[in-house]
Amino acid sequence: MNSRERVKKALEHGEADRVPVDMGGSLVTGMQVSMVYKLRQALGLDAPGTPVKVIDPFQMLGEIAPDLMEKLGIDVICLGRSTNLFGFRNENWKPWKTFDGTPVLVGEGFNTDPEPNGDIMMYPEGDRSAPPSGRMPKGGWYFDAIARQEPIDDEKLNVEDNLEEFGDLPERELEYLKNEADRLFTKTDKAIFANFGGTAFGDIALVPAPWLKNPKGIRGIEEWYMSTVLRKGYVYEVFEKQCERAIKNLEKIYRVVGDSVTSAFITGTDFGMQSGPFISPNAYRDLYKPFHRQVNDWIHRNTKWKTFMHSCGSVRVFLDDFVEAGFDVLNPVQISAAGMDARELKKEFGKHLTFWGGGVDTQKTLPFGKPEDVRKEVRERLEIFMPGGGFVFNPIHNVQAQVPVENLIAMFETVRKYGKY
Numbered sequence: 473m474n475s476r477e478r479v480k481k482a483l484e485h486g487e488a489d490r491v492p493v494d495m496g497g498s499l500v501t502g503m504q505v506s507m508v509y510k511l512r513q514a515l516g517l518d519a520p521g522t523p524v525k526v527i528d529p530f531q532m533l534g535e536i537a538p539d540l541m542e543k544l545g546i547d548v549i550c551l552g553r554s555t556n557l558f559g560f561r562n563e564n565w566k567p568w569k570t571f572d573g574t575p576v577l578v579g580e581g582f583n584t585d586p587e588p589n590g591d592i593m594m595y596p597e598g599d600r601s602a603p604p605s606g607r608m609p610k611g612g613w614y615f616d617a618i619a620r621q622e623p624i625d626d627e628k629l630n631v632e633d634n635l636e637e638f639g640d641l642p643e644r645e646l647e648y649l650k651n652e653a654d655r656l657f658t659k660t661d662k663a664i665f666a667n668f669g670g671t672a673f674g675d676i677a678l679v680p681a682p683w684l685k686n687p688k689g690i691r692g693i694e695e696w697y698m699s700t701v702l703r704k705g706y707v708y709e710v711f712e713k714q715c716e717r718a719i720k721n722l723e724k725i726y727r728v729v730g731d732s733v734t735s736a737f738i739t740g741t742d743f744g745m746q747s748g749p750f751i752s753p754n755a756y757r758d759l760y761k762p763f764h765r766q767v768n769d770w771i772h773r774n775t776k777w778k779t780f781m782h783s784c785g786s787v788r789v790f791l792d793d794f795v796e797a798g799f800d801v802l803n804p805v806q807i808s809a810a811g812m813d814a815r816e817l818k819k820e821f822g823k824h825l826t827f828w829g830g831g832v833d834t835q836k837t838l839p840f841g842k843p844e845d846v847r848k849e850v851r852e853r854l855e856i857f858m859p860g861g862g863f864v865f866n867p868i869h870n871v872q873a874q875v876p877v878e879n880l881i882a883m884f885e886t887v888r889k890y891g892k893y
Contacts, residue, residue: 475547479663479734483778483826485862491891494866496536497548497665499528500782503871506574508534510877523575530557532614544884549662553669554648559597559683571611596685605682613873617680621692633689634710637681638670638717650728663734668725670718671767672739673711715763719770731776744785746809753789761797768798786810795824804869805830814856827857828864839875843882850886
């Protein structure tokens with residue numbers, strides 16, 4: 473099988489020749505740029521000092537280039553929007569070094585001039601005349617969003633202010649998506665994992681809108697979470713109008729990309745903590761589920777795409793609802809969280825959900841274990857999740873900085889050795 477066929481088979485809950493592997497197919501299944509550099513060096517792909525491209529400056533994710541994909545047996549490739557989360561294009565690359573000294577390439581809009589205290593500030597669309605929308609503290613590994621929250625007057629709150637980023641996709645963006653989809657489909661055999669944007673309701677990484685120069689409405693993280701209770705009617709109306717616009721944009725997108733897409737990223741809103749659910753199941757059913765269902769229903773009626781949801785933490789109590797809402801894929805499958813026993817998840821939901829992730833613990837085992845610990849855990853997860861298909865191997869969320877490179881190599885070697893059907 474080729475990669476596209478392999479992933480499709482897994483998503484249909486069938487056993488392929490081997491378990492498909494994702495690394496870099498999305499912004500929640502990638503690898504921090506310093507680790508990409510170290511891995512490339514360890515595998516002998518580059519001469520020392522060869523820089524790696526930063527493809528997501530917000531999380532400082534590195535490019536999983538075709539040669540690395542080939543070396544690692546990666547089956548998934550990313551189709552994203554033309555601009556990153558700070559609103560500028562990854563183009564006109566320039567050299568920079570991260571705080572740990574890793575040589576990288578960043579887009580022209582990336583600010584490489586530190587503040588007097590050593591922090592790096594990032595600006596929407598790379599425009600330094602606008603207030604900064606992100607901060608990487610001196611010695612840090614990625615950016616924190618700066619919530620540019622204006623004082624809220626409940627009498628003057630306007631739903632349209634929280635909808636600025638959900639307008640009609642311009643023709644130039646549709647043309648970009650069409651060309652990229654055509655290129656990825658014809659020039660590679662990888663499964664295309666698309667993130668078209670606009671369908672994540674209340675994703676807290678997106679609420680501050682770091683790509684907008686002057687976001688209005690409710691943009692503070694604490695204020696937004698409180699508003700889902702205190703201003704529930706307002707938030708519901710935001711979601712209602714966002715959903716209408718999202719479906720209109722999906723109609724336009726489908727006309728230009730068709731069924732070249734294998735899986736589509738729908739939402740990254742987190743509903744779980746380490747110790748339990750972040751909200752109640754009833755709160756999910758009232759505020760989020762109706763809109764998830766509308767988006768998923770449209771996609772399933774009109775396309776062959778499989779719908780992907782990312783929700784960290786302990787989400788066991790929501791899984792029946794996620795299935796009813798029409799999701800095909802669950803990520804990151806955070807096994808270390810309460811109630812997320814791998815065997816129970818596979819037994820109870822393996823016929824309904826594809827588990828995309830859960831391959832190894834990125835909180836403890838991968839960064840702090842030894843290679844033999846990584847091999848043992850990866851093999852156990854393969855034995856649990858592989859039978860009957862419905863599994864795409866990926867660690868639990870992005871690979872972070874400072875992971876021993878020998879642990880990364882052990883992870884991929886174990887998947888290659890034991891991931892065959």
